[in-house]
Amino acid sequence: MDVQQKVAALIRRYKTDDPFRLAACKNIIIMYSDLGGKYGNYLKYKRSKFIIIDDRRTPESMLSFVCAHELGHALCTPNDNTQWLKTYTMDINADRVERLANTFAVELLLNDGYLAEHLGTSIYTLANCRGVPHRFIKLKKVREGYIKCLTF
Structure with missing residues (x-):
């Protein structure tokens, strides 16, 4: 199953x-803490899953994106400790895992239903409304029928 289908x-x-409601539905605990510069982190401890968001440094407009990104880790790569991968190894999977989480966040926040409700609106405007950084818009897999209707 690809990310778009999973979403x-x-x-x-x-x-x-x-993403906050989905985390609750999936019994993923959301916590807020000072992460020292990172906006968010995903952690699996024993059989419990946690999303930790730095509510001091994360811009309010990006809270949904950060939560969606960490939810992507929790649902797509639940057993990968990405912080460990990035800190202690040169593993290429760290980049793959981050790209997957970013793709999940973009597909969730700019899902086909949301785009269909706002036909004719620039995807950049929709991204701003949902807190999706513009550099990640390219991760959105646009179905063929939407290409003519979306404004880029």
Whole structure:
């Protein structure tokens, strides 16, 4: 199952694209703490999953994106300790895992249903509304039928 299909199935099942609500539905605990410069982190301890968000440094406009990114880690690569991979290894999988989490966040926040509700609106405007940094818009997999309707 690719990321876009996984996101679509989640939205269909839980009837929401709100990453905070989805985390609650999946029994993922959201905590807020000073992370010393990182906006968010995902942690699996024993069988519990945690999303930790730095509410001091994370811009309010990006809270949804940060939560969605960490939710991507929790649901797509739940057993990968990305912080350890990046800090202690030169493993290429660290970049792959981060790209996957970013793709998940973009697909969740700029999902096909949301885009269909706002046809004719610039994808950059929609990204601003949802807190998606513009550099990640290119990760959105646009279905062929939407290409003519979306404004880039």
